[in-house]
Amino acid sequence: MSFEYSPDFASSEGSWDALEDASSAPILLGRYRVVALKNEGGFGAVYMCWDTRLQRRVAIKVMPLVQTANGAQQMSGEGMSPTQRHAGAAYDNLEGSSDMLASTMAEALGEARASSNLTHPNIVTVHDFETDGTAAYLVMEYVDGLSLQEVLARVEGGVLLGDEAAYVVQSLANAVEYAHENGVLHLDIKPSNVLIANDGRVLLGDFGMASLQSASGFADARGGTVGYMPPEQIEGDVVDERADIFALGAVAYEAITGTAPFAADTAEKSKKLIEKGAQPIGSVDVPLVGMVEDTIARSLAADPGERPIQAIEAFEPAVHYLGDPEVGRASLKRLLSQTLDEEEAFDESVWRSLDPVGRRIPWLAHVLVRGANGLVSGFFAWELLPLLGVNDTLIQTLIALAVLLGGCVWAPVGAGLCFLAFALALFSCGVSAFTILAALCLLAIGAGWTLVCGSRGSLSSSSVLSAPLVKISSIAPALAAYTFGPLQAALTTASSVLLCSLYGALLASNPGSLLHALQPEASAATLQEQIVTFLSSPGFWACLGVFSCTTGIASLVARIGIPGKGRLVFSQLLCLAGVLCGLSLEAGLEAGTIWGIPPLIPSVFGLVFCVVMSGVCILFGLPRTLPYNQEGEDELS
Numbered sequence: 285m286s287f288e289y290s291p292d293f294a295s296s297e298g299s300w301d302a303l304e305d306a307s308s309a310p311i312l313l314g315r316y317r318v319v320a321l322k323n324e325g326g327f328g329a330v331y332m333c334w335d336t337r338l339q340r341r342v343a344i345k346v347m348p349l350v351q352t353a354n355g356a357q358q359m360s361g362e363g364m365s366p367t368q369r370h371a372g373a374a375y376d377n378l379e380g381s382s383d384m385l386a387s388t389m390a391e392a393l394g395e396a397r398a399s400s401n402l403t404h405p406n407i408v409t410v411h412d413f414e415t416d417g418t419a420a421y422l423v424m425e426y427v428d429g430l431s432l433q434e435v436l437a438r439v440e441g442g443v444l445l446g447d448e449a450a451y452v453v454q455s456l457a458n459a460v461e462y463a464h465e466n467g468v469l470h471l472d473i474k475p476s477n478v479l480i481a482n483d484g485r486v487l488l489g490d491f492g493m494a495s496l497q498s499a500s501g502f503a504d505a506r507g508g509t510v511g512y513m514p515p516e517q518i519e520g521d522v523v524d525e526r527a528d529i530f531a532l533g534a535v536a537y538e539a540i541t542g543t544a545p546f547a548a549d550t551a552e553k554s555k556k557l558i559e560k561g562a563q564p565i566g567s568v569d570v571p572l573v574g575m576v577e578d579t580i581a582r583s584l585a586a587d588p589g590e591r592p593i594q595a596i597e598a599f600e601p602a603v604h605y606l607g608d609p610e611v612g613r614a615s616l617k618r619l620l621s622q623t624l625d626e627e628e629a630f631d632e633s634v635w636r637s638l639d640p641v642g643r644r645i646p647w648l649a650h651v652l653v654r655g656a657n658g659l660v661s662g663f664f665a666w667e668l669l670p671l672l673g674v675n676d677t678l679i680q681t682l683i684a685l686a687v688l689l690g691g692c693v694w695a696p697v698g699a700g701l702c703f704l705a706f707a708l709a710l711f712s713c714g715v716s717a718f719t720i721l722a723a724l725c726l727l728a729i730g731a732g733w734t735l736v737c738g739s740r741g742s743l744s745s746s747s748v749l750s751a752p753l754v755k756i757s758s759i760a761p762a763l764a765a766y767t768f769g770p771l772q773a774a775l776t777t778a779s780s781v782l783l784c785s786l787y788g789a790l791l792a793s794n795p796g797s798l799l800h801a802l803q804p805e806a807s808a809a810t811l812q813e814q815i816v817t818f819l820s821s822p823g824f825w826a827c828l829g830v831f832s833c834t835t836g837i838a839s840l841v842a843r844i845g846i847p848g849k850g851r852l853v854f855s856q857l858l859c860l861a862g863v864l865c866g867l868s869l870e871a872g873l874e875a876g877t878i879w880g881i882p883p884l885i886p887s888v889f890g891l892v893f894c895v896v897m898s899g900v901c902i903l904f905g906l907p908r909t910l911p912y913n914q915e916g917e918d919e920l921s
Contacts, residue, residue, distance in 0.1 A: 311336075313414050313421060316344055319630075323476075332426060341426040341630070342411060345490075348419050401466050406459035408479065408489035427489070428630075429482045429620055432539065433475035439619070442542035444612075448619075451612030452478070453536045454603045455486035460532055460595040463488075464525045471523065473531035474512045475538060484617035510554050511547040515586055518551045526588040529598055533583025536602065540572065541565060545584065559586045575601045649904055654692045657745045661698025662688025664753045668702070671709040671794060691745055696738040699745035703730030706787070713793055713811040722815065726786065733779045741767040741776075742907045748780045755791075757784040758867065758890035761831050761859040762897040765838035766852075767907060774836035781828045789814030823870035830869060834862025842906060852901035856894050863890035 310318045316333035319341070323330055328347040335342050400410045409425040432452065436442045444452065456478065463470060470477075470491055477490045508517050514530035517523050538544045545562035548554040562584050566573030579602035585591050592598035603609065665687035669680045691698020707723040707730075738744050747763040760780035764773040793811040818824045842855035864882055867890075871880030 312344060312346070313416075316342065316423070339632075341428070341632075343408075343424045343426045345422040345424065346419050347422070349415070349417070401468060402463055402491075404459055404462045405485065406455045406487055407462065408487050424489070427479040427481050427485075427487055429480050431476050432478035432480060432486075432535070435480055435616075435619070436475060436539065436542065444539045445607070445615060447607035447609070447612035448615050449536070449539050449612070450603045450606035451609035451616065452480075452486050452539055453532075453599050453606070454609045456488060456532055456535065457595040457599045457603070459488040460528050464528070464595065469523065469525065470528050470531070471517065472508050472512070473528055473535060474509050475535055478535065480616055480620060482617070482620045484613040484620065486616075510549075510551050511544050513551070513554070514588065515555050515558055516588055518555050524588070525593050525595075526591040529583050529591050529593065529595060530585075530588075532595065532599070533580050536599070537562060537565065537580050537584065540576070540580075540606075558584070561586070572605075575605045653742045653907075656743060657695040657698055658688040658690075658692035660746045660749045660753060661691030661695075661702055664702045664749050665698075665705055667753070668705040668709050671712040671790070672705065673712075695742070695745040696734050699738060699748060700730065700734060702745075702749055703727065703734075706730075706783070710790060710811065713790065716812075718812045722786075722811075726783075729779055729782065733775065737768060737772040737776050737779075740769070740772050743767040744776075747776050748783070751780040752783045752787040754889070755784065755788055756886055756889045757781045757827075757831070758863045758886040759893040760784070761835040761838065761862055762856055762890070762893040765835045765842065765855055765859050766897050766901065768839060769843060770836040770840040773839035774832040777835040778828055778832045781831055785818045785824065786815065789818065821870075821874065823873035826873055827866040827870035830862055830866035834859060834865070838862070842901075849902050849905075852906060853898045856898045856901065859897075860890055860894040863887070863894075 312318060312331070312333060315337055316335055319332045319334055321329060322332050322343065328345045330343055330345050333342050333344050334340075400413070403409065408427060410422060411425065412421075412423040414421045414423070430438075436444070443449075456473070460470065460473070468491070470488065472490060473488065477488065479487045479489050481487065508531075510518075512531045512534045514523075514527050517527050534545060543563075546554045546557045548557060562581070564573075565577040565580055579599060583591055583598055662684045666680060666684040669683060674680050674683065687698055687701050690701060703726065707726045710719045710723045710726070713719065733748060737748070741747065743763065744767060747760070747767045750763055751757050751760040757780065760777045764776040764780065767773070768776055789811060793814045838855040838858040841858060842852050864887060867882035867886055868879050871882055872878045874880070
């Protein structure tokens, strides 16, 4: 494999003009907006991406995966389950993805594990690993700078100064020694995998060929780059730490002399050059005769038995005689600053402006989510308290505030307290076997909803309680489809519509309620009669079914594929269509036909909420549907 990782921003291939075409850039994993194709090789391509959630640049290596006979990936390894992040369509649209060799899941997972085991100042940090069944995605630290290959191509004579070479070799030796101590071989050390950041740091990246040590030792090498592989790696024999020592020696030789000692067209020709031996460094630069020449020569021995096995010990003499590493770091930093000044600067503000407001201002969504849950719970509790006999305004306010705070801290708390108060409020119309049964059923609905849905969405309590609070069931689908996945969204809508109808029956039959005063014709109807009336209505169940099914479909539409503003708004339009269809069907069945004219007020409320939630989708994007407060993220993503 010859996979070249190049961290510079200006790329001649696959880049997007940030000012003109950034908005059309593909999005990986529903989160990472592609900025530029950095490079590609046999086993993958690396893209510089903008992380819309954490507002930073990352590098993502995209590796196409081999499909099994049934079209699925078989995972190799424990504790790893593929997460569907809807990146397939984005991957298909990426440039340069057609000529790569497919990896197996075991190989992709092996690279992720090898890299994630290593946390070192001179090794590129791995943030995450994801797969969508078509490709594997390794999310890494983005190194703002140049590769050693690019640096050598830009400096005079293609060689580093002594101090610079000392710093590069010392940094790589530290990285390699650390990897070996943690049971990892790199097996593809070369100038293009050595990154020099604009602050002067030297980092070793791309562990795509890495091998993890097991109880039986290291496995056979499965690839590498011609010119930097030792003979045993070329022949596919068992390799150990000395393979990386050889590659590091080849990189050091090239950095010092400007010549790759074993570069060749084929692996066989490279092997012959290795067996012949590299030209002595002293013949290229006389001052390097002695310890530097001897150290590099030992590391490049064709016989692994003649090479040292400890990286730091092997190259420490060369570092000492090459120069001062600290001076070398300062020199590389100056060199990078001069080079990068000539490049087009990366304008973070352009990419931030493409993200929803909730991502650009992280605390805003956090406050809005908790505030909405608390306010809905608190106001609903405020309405229910008089039905419980709490008529003192001060006490009513204090209790409502307590519920509000509970809802702000954790949504299921506010919703649970409201469900309990609602069940107790049913007894305001009298204690009977029916009210006891109704209260128990209501508590069962509340417990079931809390278990299945309550902790699965950031706006959970708002989604289930808003419709009863305003006494309009047509607003439930828009909220639920936005907040939950398909199953939870459908169940939340059904629960909210039931609560809304039950609450309407309670208020209409309660002598102390405003709704009862506005509907004196209902004064003769008891709570039991009110409930039986809507539960026995085919129109009610037809409307509830249409609302729930449409909500589930709309939620699925919003979450399948690559989330985008257009798709989210379309899902809200589906909710509106379902609301109008359900209301029309209910009106028709009540009139003895199939379709009727939907009532005005619920239709208007459905339209208004469609517009409101479409605006929320545009501003904040889609909320997370992970358990509430998991990993500290309960805000809109």
